[in-house]
Amino acid sequence: MIDFTSTPIILTIILGAVGVILPVINVIKKEKGSSSFYGAITLGALIAAIGFVAYQIIADKVAPAAIFSENVLVDDMFGSFFAITMLIVSIMTTVGSFSYMRGKAHPAVYYSLILLASVGMVLIAYSTDLVMLLVAWELMSIPTYVLAGFMKKDPASNEAALKYFLFGALSSAIIIYGISIAYGLTGSTNIAQVISGFSHLGPDMMPLALLSVAMFIAGFGFKMGLVPFHMWLPDTYEGAPTTISTLLAAGTKKAGFAAALRVIVMGTVALNLEWTFALGIIAIMTMTVGNIAAIMQKNITRMLAYSSIAQAGYILIGLSIAPYSQIGIQAALFHILNHAVMKGAAFIAAAGIITTLAVSHLDKIRGLGKRMPITSIGLVVSLLALAGVPPLNGFWSKLMLFGSAIDAGSVVSWAPYLAIAGVLNSALSLAYYGWMIRKMYFEEGESDKRVKEPKSIIAVMVFSIIFIVAIGVYPDPIIQFTQSAVPSISTVSIAP
Amino acid sequence: MSNELIEFVLVSVALLAIGIYGLAVKRNAIRMLFAIEMIVNAANLNIVAFSRFIPNSQGQTLALFSIAIAAAEVAVGLALIIVAYRMYKNIDIADFRSLKG
Numbered sequence: 001m002i003d004f005t006s007t008p009i010i011l012t013i014i015l016g017a018v019g020v021i022l023p024v025i026n027v028i029k030k031e032k033g034s035s036s037f038y039g040a041i042t043l044g045a046l047i048a049a050i051g052f053v054a055y056q057i058i059a060d061k062v063a064p065a066a067i068f069s070e071n072v073l074v075d076d077m078f079g080s081f082f083a084i085t086m087l088i089v090s091i092m093t094t095v096g097s098f099s100y101m102r103g104k105a106h107p108a109v110y111y112s113l114i115l116l117a118s119v120g121m122v123l124i125a126y127s128t129d130l131v132m133l134l135v136a137w138e139l140m141s142i143p144t145y146v147l148a149g150f151m152k153k154d155p156a157s158n159e160a161a162l163k164y165f166l167f168g169a170l171s172s173a174i175i176i177y178g179i180s181i182a183y184g185l186t187g188s189t190n191i192a193q194v195i196s197g198f199s200h201l202g203p204d205m206m207p208l209a210l211l212s213v214a215m216f217i218a219g220f221g222f223k224m225g226l227v228p229f230h231m232w233l234p235d236t237y238e239g240a241p242t243t244i245s246t247l248l249a250a251g252t253k254k255a256g257f258a259a260a261l262r263v264i265v266m267g268t269v270a271l272n273l274e275w276t277f278a279l280g281i282i283a284i285m286t287m288t289v290g291n292i293a294a295i296m297q298k299n300i301t302r303m304l305a306y307s308s309i310a311q312a313g314y315i316l317i318g319l320s321i322a323p324y325s326q327i328g329i330q331a332a333l334f335h336i337l338n339h340a341v342m343k344g345a346a347f348i349a350a351a352g353i354i355t356t357l358a359v360s361h362l363d364k365i366r367g368l369g370k371r372m373p374i375t376s377i378g379l380v381v382s383l384l385a386l387a388g389v390p391p392l393n394g395f396w397s398k399l400m401l402f403g404s405a406i407d408a409g410s411v412v413s414w415a416p417y418l419a420i421a422g423v424l425n426s427a428l429s430l431a432y433y434g435w436m437i438r439k440m441y442f443e444e445g446e447s448d449k450r451v452k453e454p455k456s457i458i459a460v461m462v463f464s465i466i467f468i469v470a471i472g473v474y475p476d477p478i479i480q481f482t483q484s485a486v487p488s489i490s491t492v493s494i495a496p
Numbered sequence: 497m498s499n500e501l502i503e504f505v506l507v508s509v510a511l512l513a514i515g516i517y518g519l520a521v522k523r524n525a526i527r528m529l530f531a532i533e534m535i536v537n538a539a540n541l542n543i544v545a546f547s548r549f550i551p552n553s554q555g556q557t558l559a560l561f562s563i564a565i566a567a568a569e570v571a572v573g574l575a576l577i578i579v580a581y582r583m584y585k586n587i588d589i590a591d592f593r594s595l596k597g
Contacts, residue, residue: 131558138565145572149579158580159592165573166528166589170519172569173535176562177512180539184546189554 006075007056008126011049011083012119018045019115026108035107039098042111046094046118050087053080057481071190072129081333081485082125082258085340089251090118092341092460096348097243099454100355110150113143114247121251125258130179130189133259137175140255141168141223144248148240160239167232171222178215181208195267213275216263217282223256225309226316227286234293237305242351245301249308250344254336257315261329264319279320280418287313287425295432300350300360303432304343307386310429311339317401317418324408324415331400333482338393338471342385345464349379352457362436367445372453376440378461383433385468388426393471396479398426504545511538525577525587529570536566 004010022038056062062077093114101107120140127133145168149161183189185208186197198209221229237245264275290310297303318332352375353368354360369376385392388399402422408415471478511534518531540559547555581587 131554131561134558135561135565138569142568142572145576149576152579155583158576158583161576162525162580162589162592165576166525166532169529169532169569169573170535172565173515173532173539176536177539177542179558180508180542180546183543183550183555183558187550187552189558 006073007053007062007080007083008073008075008123010052011122014045014049014052015115015119015122018042019112019119022108022112022115035101035104035110036098038108038111039094039101042094042115043091045115046087046091049118049122050084050091053083053087056080057084071192072132073123073126074128075126077485078261079122079126081337081481082254083122085254085337086118086121086125086251089247089254089340089344090114090121092344092348092464093243093247093251095456095460096246096351098456100241100243100351104151106150110147113147117143117147117247117251121255121258124255125262128191128262130182130191130194130263133191133262134172134175134179137255137259138172140252141172144168144244144252147244147247148236150241150244154239156239157241158239160236163232164236164240167222167229171219171229174215174222175219178212178219181212181215185209185212191262198267210275213264213267216267217260217275217279220256220260220264221282224253224260224316225286225312226282227289227309227313228282230286230289230309233309234302234305237308238299238302242301242347242354245305246344246347246351249305249347250340253308253312254340257312257319257332257336260319261332276320276323276412277414279316280414283313283316283320283418284421285313286310286316287421291425291428291432294429297432298362300353300362300365300436301347303362303436304346304350307429307432308339308343310425311335311343311386313425314398314401314422315339317405317422321405321408321412321415321418324411325404326407327400327404328408330479330482330486331397331404333485334400334475334479335394335397337478337482338385338397338468341464341467342382342394345378345382345460345468346386348457348460348464349375349382352454352461355457356451356453362439365436365445366439366443367448368439369441370448371445371451373450374458374461375453378465380437380440381465381468383437385472387430387433389430391469391472393468393475393478395472396475398422400479501545501549504541508538508542508545511535511541523588523590525580525589528589529573529577533566533570536562 018041022041057080062075062080101110117140120136123136124133124140127136145161145165148164149157151157182194185201185205186194188194188197201209218229225233237249287310290306290313294303294306294310297306315332315335318328322328353365359365385394388394402419405415405419515531515534515538519528522528522531540562543555543559577587584591
């Protein structure tokens, strides 16, 4: 029995149908429409989708019940939380693309691929079965491979797409191998049954279970940009169209965390292993490498790419201490939502700078505050929020993350070191964010003439400034939302 | 675990090892794609072999899905490689160095 009124099914139908129809419209229509026509349809579909999710949450209709009899998808608050996050990112990407795609070829395909990737990202968060997770993972990945190489006359875009594809395909191959071991050990592909099966394994089979979890960490880690698996990330974010870098940094990376929360964290809770320690080490490595490499960059998008690696390290703190602290996962969810908006705003601002001024080198943005005032303010606010300056939203989520790490210190002795590493790294990151802000406002540029900023970029900037400051001043509703999103994972996954 | 299953799993592990060796040593994009396909097929072999001994149909569903997904992925990957070949006249990824930090 399929319940056609449940959120994941409706979202798939809205987004998937529009995504499939857009290229058909492109073929049928005689005169080739402008790119904003397709952009408007995409935006309409995404807003309808996010409105539906919000309505389901506000009307309290989110019931954690299985949708198919085989328990493939579940309509719970965890999925709804990630759906809202991913759809906000997709909307920001789409609006930012209005100016970026002007005059470029094949707008219908571009927007259609964004919609299909959004379906994949949303379904990852709702899936409770490894087969569904795999299908949703590929539905998210394959459109983004094409999108990264969308500017096919541009060598950088080509190179970015090829590197992204090779590492992405490797990550899915590793995930499939991990799933095959998990299936062989437990005889099921349902995540909850796999985990309860793992916890009843004999000691001779335990190494295989560890191998399976390690393969999941590696596979999801490629998309999350964790440190041993991050080599592709700066190249891809720099070479891909900047709006697509937004989708990758703010969207697909978060989908990796959604999958990791569904599988790895609950697995570590059930297995009661030393994996949390390994995750903690990866978290510290990720944030340190990301921040140190970001300091040395000369290119805006490349610097933002390394900073997004560092932010993945902060989020991983919450995952690694999940079994020991009540608020670990909650803090991670809060930072995931915040980071999606902050990093999305920063990348869209970079896209605006690259489209209007055609520069991406950090030395060329001197005096930007006078030339593009609204974009500059948006960029400054998002950078400060990324660094965790109060009273912006990034401060509260980092406070919760580091607080939960200290809280977990009563159970495991290494947890407070995560908080110390996090605080030191935040201070380090303020160095390069502040350096960039100084260039924009306190250094003389080549000209003071104000250039016309694209309206779509202004719209995204205004939305993100309002979001970042509002959550920073009054974080309570979002904190409650994240709190309601947490228990539904544990009830779904721990249940036999 | 019966002896037959062990044999299948050993072949699968051998394929995995060949795939990882290929990824580590080769720098030709097509060869790397082959290596990745070898890992996927090692996993498929694993799944099919396990599902012979597990009394439900989930494994066979999983194998079918994973074969279909791998095919879609290869189609996109080959398209990207062809576009790159037209631009660089070369598919050696060690020669792609326009992006560096």
